[in-house]
Amino acid sequence: FAESGIDAWLRYARLPSSATRGHLNSFPDRIVVLNASKNGPLASASSELHKGIKGILGLDLDVSSGGGKYCSAQKSIVVSTLDTYQSACGKLSPRPSLKDDGYWLSTKGGSVQIIGQNERGALYGAFQYLSLLGQGDFSEKAFASNPSAPVRWSNQWDNLNAATAAHGSIERGYGGPSIFFEDGLIKEDLSRVPLYGRLLASVGLNGIVINNVNADANLLNETNLVGLKRIADLFRPWGVNVGISLNFASPQVLGELSTFDPLDDAVIKWWTDKTDRIYQLVPDLAGYLVKANSEGQPGPLTYNRTLAEGANLFAKAVEPHGGIVVFRAFVYDQLNETDWKADRANAAVDFFKDLDGQFDDNVLVQIKYGPIDFQVREPASPLFANLPKTAVSIELEVTQEYLGQQSHLVYLPPLWQTVLGFDMRYNNRQSHVRDIISGEVFNHKLGGYAGVINVGMDDTWLGSHLAMSNMFAYGRLAWNPRADSRDLVEEWTRLTFGLDRDVVSTIADMSLESWPAYEGYSGNLGIQTLTDILYTHYGANPASQDNNGWGQWTRADRKTIGMDRTVSNGTGNAGQYPKEVAARFEHAETTPDDLMLWFHHVPYTFRLHSGKSVIQHFYDAHYAGAATVQKFPAAWRSLSSKIDAERYEAVLYKLQYQAGHSLVWRDGISEFYRNLSSIPDQLNRVRNH
Numbered sequence: 001f002a003e004s005g006i007d008a009w010l011r012y013a014r015l016p017s018s019a020t021r022g023h024l025n026s027f028p029d030r031i032v033v034l035n036a037s038k039n040g041p042l043a044s045a046s047s048e049l050h051k052g053i054k055g056i057l058g059l060d061l062d063v064s065s066g067g068g069k070y071c072s073a074q075k076s077i078v079v080s081t082l083d084t085y086q087s088a089c090g091k092l093s094p095r096p097s098l099k100d101d102g103y104w105l106s107t108k109g110g111s112v113q114i115i116g117q118n119e120r121g122a123l124y125g126a127f128q129y130l131s132l133l134g135q136g137d138f139s140e141k142a143f144a145s146n147p148s149a150p151v152r153w154s155n156q157w158d159n160l161n162a163a164t165a166a167h168g169s170i171e172r173g174y175g176g177p178s179i180f181f182e183d184g185l186i187k188e189d190l191s192r193v194p195l196y197g198r199l200l201a202s203v204g205l206n207g208i209v210i211n212n213v214n215a216d217a218n219l220l221n222e223t224n225l226v227g228l229k230r231i232a233d234l235f236r237p238w239g240v241n242v243g244i245s246l247n248f249a250s251p252q253v254l255g256e257l258s259t260f261d262p263l264d265d266a267v268i269k270w271w272t273d274k275t276d277r278i279y280q281l282v283p284d285l286a287g288y289l290v291k292a293n294s295e296g297q298p299g300p301l302t303y304n305r306t307l308a309e310g311a312n313l314f315a316k317a318v319e320p321h322g323g324i325v326v327f328r329a330f331v332y333d334q335l336n337e338t339d340w341k342a343d344r345a346n347a348a349v350d351f352f353k354d355l356d357g358q359f360d361d362n363v364l365v366q367i368k369y370g371p372i373d374f375q376v377r378e379p380a381s382p383l384f385a386n387l388p389k390t391a392v393s394i395e396l397e398v399t400q401e402y403l404g405q406q407s408h409l410v411y412l413p414p415l416w417q418t419v420l421g422f423d424m425r426y427n428n429r430q431s432h433v434r435d436i437i438s439g440e441v442f443n444h445k446l447g448g449y450a451g452v453i454n455v456g457m458d459d460t461w462l463g464s465h466l467a468m469s470n471m472f473a474y475g476r477l478a479w480n481p482r483a484d485s486r487d488l489v490e491e492w493t494r495l496t497f498g499l500d501r502d503v504v505s506t507i508a509d510m511s512l513e514s515w516p517a518y519e520g521y522s523g524n525l526g527i528q529t530l531t532d533i534l535y536t537h538y539g540a541n542p543a544s545q546d547n548n549g550w551g552q553w554t555r556a557d558r559k560t561i562g563m564d565r566t567v568s569n570g571t572g573n574a575g576q577y578p579k580e581v582a583a584r585f586e587h588a589e590t591t592p593d594d595l596m597l598w599f600h601h602v603p604y605t606f607r608l609h610s611g612k613s614v615i616q617h618f619y620d621a622h623y624a625g626a627a628t629v630q631k632f633p634a635a636w637r638s639l640s641s642k643i644d645a646e647r648y649e650a651v652l653y654k655l656q657y658q659a660g661h662s663l664v665w666r667d668g669i670s671e672f673y674r675n676l677s678s679i680p681d682q683l684n685r686v687r688n689h
């Protein structure tokens with residue numbers, strides 16, 4: 001095995017004999033696949049099982065397809081859909097209760113059953129079985145597993161044309177150029193696509209939007225649509241349906257119409273025809289993703305049409321084909337900071353609340369986890385609790401745009417779970433965000449997850465070996481948002497680096513310390529990340545957080561800091577949450593420290609619940625956060641004999657960089673606020689320049 005990272009957690013590295021002892025003789029000797037469609041997920045399940053078992057155990061199993069005669073055969077791994085299995089082999093009893101994409105996995109009694117509700121489910125079951133084997137787990141088990149939500153997608157922000165892209169060929173991508181596009185066209189060499197599909201499927205992801213939300217209308221030209229078909233054909237065996245981002249003004253940009261008014265008959269016909277053509281080429285297209293009237297993108301508001309009218313234009317076009325429209329809630333205007341009540345955090349609810357009930361049934365409104373933009377700490381977006389009549393999904397970022405851009409280890413599941421596990425108390429009843437987006441709380445069929453992953457051509461995919469735990473865990477959390485972050489990183493580590501206990505515990509410990517550490521040396525108490533927000537979103541730049549039109553403000557002056565988002569005296573943002581939550585955030589006494597400056601404008605001397613002043617918390621958190629990551633290189637070095645040289649060196653390089661950069665962060669932020677407030681650090685660590 002090359003250890004370049006290309007196989008990520010699917011290396012299928014051979015288990016040491018100590019782990020397989022006593023298990024190989026009784027291991028099944030054949031894989032039986034019932035009724036696989038050509039090049040479908042079931043066929044992938046079978047080839048993947050064969051490959052994985054060969055790698056992990058060194059056993060070259062027979063693969064056969066066949067009917068009833070194998071039903072009760074001992075020592076077989078039977079892979080099938082539930083319907084096929086039951087008609088060939090009789091009822092499974094008790095019949096497992098499976099949802100779309102779910103599976104039943106049994107390893108009891110010397111044979112293995114991997115039964116999917118559909119072919120995709122069987123593939124997921126196969127990957128789960130291989131994960132168990134890869135971790136040396138031969139215990140007998142039988143269980144059903146179902147996804148928390150139907151939509152579990154990757155969003156890629158790939159530009160068609162690197163030369164014209166603002167930030168390189170993938171917007172906010174740190175793993176090299178696009179695997180899909182080159183020079184305005186879909187690449188000839190798409191050999192990375194099935195490898196990516198395999199990774200996505202292995203963690204239960206079932207869809208991908210391949211191009212940037214800041215969309216280039218040229219994706220819709222005929223050459224590219226034919227290319228799109230090639231991409232969809234390569235993802236299909238992995239059960240991954242392709243979707244595309246649309247440029248709202250396409251009918252005009254492509255030069256065919258003089259308007260893009262969503263209620264104009266010619267525009268409607270244009271989109272209907274275009275959609276029909278796309279579905280002719282890609283009959284299982286997942287649907288469209290739309291960023292409209294946001295950050296300079298065109299949209300329906302230009303014609304005084306509502307955002308819902310804009311979304312429904314596409315919804316009607318894809319509806320006959322079974323597609324969906326994902327409409328992004330990331331809509332806001334530039335703001336003026338001299339207005340105390342102006343607040344970008346209010347924008348999503350302001351724009352969308354009144355549209356509740358106006359979206360067609362096949363529209364999903366995709367909401368970023370927090371009200372601003374992927375910050376190191378944000379409260380859950382209040383919009384999750386303001387659209388009871390609309391299906392919604394959550395948008396997470398696997399790519400670490402504001403969070404160290406893959407040069408820092410920041411393991412994100414604990415951050416995501418602060419939002420997924422947040423209880424909105426809608427109508428004073430339990431209503432966790434994870435259950436709102438699953439569709440459970442408000443009774444919607446649609447709902448789910450989008451992760452902005454942004455892999456590129458780099459062998460490590462994301463640009464960093466350790467960052468891949470975020471992609472792995474993203475898929476797993478979309479499947480089961482209650483999964484334990486530590487379990488996830490331990491599983492990922494065993495599959496990626498092997499079973500050695502020190503390796504597993506060292507990587508898991510570092511990972512779990514990493515987000516609190518990053519928050520420590522960047523932005524504390526809900527003040528946002530304090531990175532450069534004007535362009536790079538990288539490195540410390542607290543000054544950039546004010547006097548900008550983006551509405552990402554700290555309102556820091558010589559005496560005070562924080563956004564006043566109270567209803568009584570501020571922007572009213574706290575009041576966008578349901579009553580119980582609103583009451584909690586309205587008052588500093590009931591606001592948790594980690595969101596204090598998100599909701600309240602207070603003096604630097606304000607006492608937190610912890611007993612510390614705001615300014616002393618800043619100093620202490622910055623020193624503690626940096627001190628934590630100072631330990632990472634040594635922790636990693638302790639594993640030197642246990643990790644292959646290639647990955648060992650690459651990771652060490654990153655961790656050393658992070659250790660150094662954390663000092664730049666620590667001093668940059670601490671000294672900035674020391675100068676501004678003139679309040680010294682009680683421990684005298686912070687110099688006054």
Ligand code: GCU
Binds near residue numbers: 171213295
């Ligand atoms: C962020 C990001 C942009 C992106 C935007 C979006 O602001 O920096 O690059 O286009 O979000 O999500 O639409």
